[in-house]
Amino acid sequence: MRLYLINPSNPLVSMVHVKESRWNRYRVWKPLGLMVLAGLTPPEWDITILDENLGVSDYTAMPRPDLVGITAFTSQANRAYEVAAYFRGLGVPVVMGGIHATMCVDEAGAHADAVVTGEAEGVWARVLDDARQGRLERRYDGALADISAVRPARHDLTGAGYAFGAIQTTRGCPLNCSFCSVTAFNGARYRQRPIGDVVREFQSIRERYVLIVDDNLIGTRSDHIERAKDLFRAMAQAGPPKEWVGQATINFADDEELMTLAAAAGCRGVFIGFESPTPEGLQEIGKKFNIPKGRDFAAAVRRIQRHNIMVVGSFIIGLDVDQPGIGMHIAEVAGRYGVDNLNVLFLTPLPGTRLWDQMKADGRIVLDEFPKDWDYYTLTFPVARYKHFSVDGVIREMVACNQTFYSMPRILRRVWGSVWRGRAPLISLIGNLSYRNNCRRDRQAYADFQRQRGRSE
Ligand code: B12
Ligand code: SF4
Numbered sequence: 001m002r003l004y005l006i007n008p009s010n011p012l013v014s015m016v017h018v019k020e021s022r023w024n025r026y027r028v029w030k031p032l033g034l035m036v037l038a039g040l041t042p043p044e045w046d047i048t049i050l051d052e053n054l055g056v057s058d059y060t061a062m063p064r065p066d067l068v069g070i071t072a073f074t075s076q077a078n079r080a081y082e083v084a085a086y087f088r089g090l091g092v093p094v095v096m097g098g099i100h101a102t103m104c105v106d107e108a109g110a111h112a113d114a115v116v117t118g119e120a121e122g123v124w125a126r127v128l129d130d131a132r133q134g135r136l137e138r139r140y141d142g143a144l145a146d147i148s149a150v151r152p153a154r155h156d157l158t159g160a161g162y163a164f165g166a167i168q169t170t171r172g173c174p175l176n177c178s179f180c181s182v183t184a185f186n187g188a189r190y191r192q193r194p195i196g197d198v199v200r201e202f203q204s205i206r207e208r209y210v211l212i213v214d215d216n217l218i219g220t221r222s223d224h225i226e227r228a229k230d231l232f233r234a235m236a237q238a239g240p241p242k243e244w245v246g247q248a249t250i251n252f253a254d255d256e257e258l259m260t261l262a263a264a265a266g267c268r269g270v271f272i273g274f275e276s277p278t279p280e281g282l283q284e285i286g287k288k289f290n291i292p293k294g295r296d297f298a299a300a301v302r303r304i305q306r307h308n309i310m311v312v313g314s315f316i317i318g319l320d321v322d323q324p325g326i327g328m329h330i331a332e333v334a335g336r337y338g339v340d341n342l343n344v345l346f347l348t349p350l351p352g353t354r355l356w357d358q359m360k361a362d363g364r365i366v367l368d369e370f371p372k373d374w375d376y377y378t379l380t381f382p383v384a385r386y387k388h389f390s391v392d393g394v395i396r397e398m399v400a401c402n403q404t405f406y407s408m409p410r411i412l413r414r415v416w417g418s419v420w421r422g423r424a425p426l427i428s429l430i431g432n433l434s435y436r437n438n439c440r441r442d443r444q445a446y447a448d449f450q451r452q453r454g455r456s457e
Helices: 022-026 032-039 074-089 101-102 105-111 124-132 182-186 195-203 222-237 251-252 256-264 278-287 297-305 326-337 354-361 372-376 391-405 407-419 427-454
Strands: 002-007 048-053 067-071 094-099 114-117 139-141 163-166 209-212 243-248 267-273 310-317 341-347
Touching: 002 032, 002 074, 032 048, 032 067, 032 163, 032 209, 067 074, 074 094, 074 101, 074 105, 074 372, 094 101, 101 114, 101 182, 105 114, 114 124, 124 222, 163 195, 195 222, 222 256, 251 256, 251 267, 251 297, 256 297, 256 341, 267 278, 297 310, 297 326, 310 391, 310 427, 326 341, 326 391, 341 391, 341 427, 391 427, 407 427
Parallel strands: 002 048, 002 067, 067 094, 094 114, 114 139, 163 209, 209 243, 243 267, 267 310, 310 341
Antiparallel strands: none
8 A cells, every 4th residue: 555645845935956955955844744644654554755845746757646645834735735636636535634734624624535633643543544445534633642652753754855854752832822823733731752762763863963843842840841851861871962953932041950951962952932022022922931020031042052052033023012113123132132043923823823813803814815825824924914014014124124133244243252152153154144045035035925916005
C-alpha cells in the first residue's frame, strides 16, 4: 500500500529554490507533523513525504498512491485543495489533517474524502484501516493525544535540502493569547513527552542543527521548568550535543541554572514573543504573562546572551492600542532590549482564535474571500481592518520598523556589540543580513499586494 504525505506550498512564502542557493536551506523547515504521522503508520505502508517547500513534484510522473494525506497551515489551504483535487481526480482517496483542517472542518471536508481534526495519534491507525477497506468516514476526531503515546517522528523519510532537523518535546500552552491557535488546537494543559523518548529521538536526527518546535520549551510553572532542566541534563549527558534553537517565554531569563543547562545541551538561540512594547497592548491580546511587573527586558535579554544564546524577539503591529509611529517605536524598543534579530508580524485573525471571533463579529476581516484569500494569512500581509491604520498606513509602519531596525549602521552596531561581548559576530552578521534581505523581499510583496487589491487611500 502506497501512502503519500504532502506538505503543500504557498507561492507567497515557499522556498522552492533550495537547490539553487545554499542559503535557502536555512529558511525551509521540516514538516514535522507529517513525519510524526509517518511514525504512527504501520510498516505495510510504503510512505513518501513530499514537501512542496523544497520544490513541487511532478505528481503525474509518480506511481499512483493508494492514499494521500495532506497537512496545511491556513496559508497553505488553497494549494492543499489543488493537490487534493488532482489526486481525487485519479480516484485516490485524500485525507486532510492539521491546524487548518481542524479549524475549518467543513471547508476542508468539501475538498477531501476525510478530515482528521486535532492530534492524530488516537485515530490515524483507524483511518488507515478504513482506507484500506474502502470505507473512510468523513470525519475523525483525534482530540488531544496521550503525550507518552507520541511516537518518534520518521526522521529518515525527509531528504537532504534542510539545514535543520525538527523535534517536539511538549504540546499545549496555558497562556491562550487571543491571536494564537496553539491553545485552541493543542489545549491549555502543558504536556511533556517522557525525557528518554525525546533524547532517543534527538539522537536519530541526522542534521547538525535542530529546531525544537515547542511553542514554549520551558513552560510557565516551576515543575515545568524543573522538567526542562532534567531534559537539558539528559541531552547533554547523551553525547555530543547538537546545536538547536527553540521558542520560550521571557521567564527563560529568570533562572541561571536553566540557561546554563540549555547552553550545555546545545541551545544556540531562543525565539521570544514580546508581542507588544506596551502593557496596554499585552493586555489587549491577552499575553498578561509578559506584562513587565518590574521586569527589565533589556537585562533579561543580556542574561540570555551571556550564555551565548541568541535572542530573536517577535512583535505584532496593528493592535487596537497601536498608534501611528508604532513601527519606529517597536524598532526602538527592540533595539533597547538588545535582541539579536527582530521579527515583526501583522495582527492576523487566524481561524479558531479568539481574535478571529472578535474581528468576525465586528466585520473587520477584510480579506474574506475564502479559500482564495487564505494565501495571505501568512502574518506578513494586513488582512484585517486596523483601528488606527489604513492598509497602506499599517504597511508603512511595518516598513519603517524593519528599515530602522535593519539599517546598516544598526546592524553594524549589533555585530560590534557581539565582538565586544565575545559572542559570535559572524552569526549575528549573517542573521541580520538575512533578515534585511527578507525585508527587501517583503517590500516587493507589499507593492504587489497593494497593486492587486487597489489602493486604500
Ligand atoms: C514549526 C512551525 C512552523 C515552521 C514550519 C514547519 C513546517 N514546515 O511545518 C515555520 C517556522 C516555517 C512556520 C511558519 C509559519 N507558521 Co508556524 N508553526 C510551527 C509550530 C510552532 C510547530 C508545528 C509543528 O511542527 N508541530 C508539531 C507537529 C507534530 O504537530 P502538527 O503539525 O500539529 O501535527 C499533528 C496534527 O496536527 C496532525 N496532523 C498534521 N497534519 C496532518 C495531516 C493529516 C493527513 C492527518 C491525518 C493529521 C495531521 O497530526 C500530527 C500529530 O498529532 C506551530 C505551532 C504548533 N504547536 O503546531 C506553528 C503554527 C502551525 N504556525 C502558524 C503560522 C501562522 C505560521 C505562519 C503562517 C506565520 C508565521 N510567521 O509564523 C508561517 C507560514 C508557513 C507557511 N508555509 O505558509 C500557526 C498556524 C495557524 C494556522 N491556522 O495556520 C501555528 C499553529 C502557530 C500559531 N501561533 O498559531 N511555522
Ligand atoms: S503566543 Fe505563545 S504564549 Fe501565547 S498562546 Fe500562543 S504559544 Fe502560548
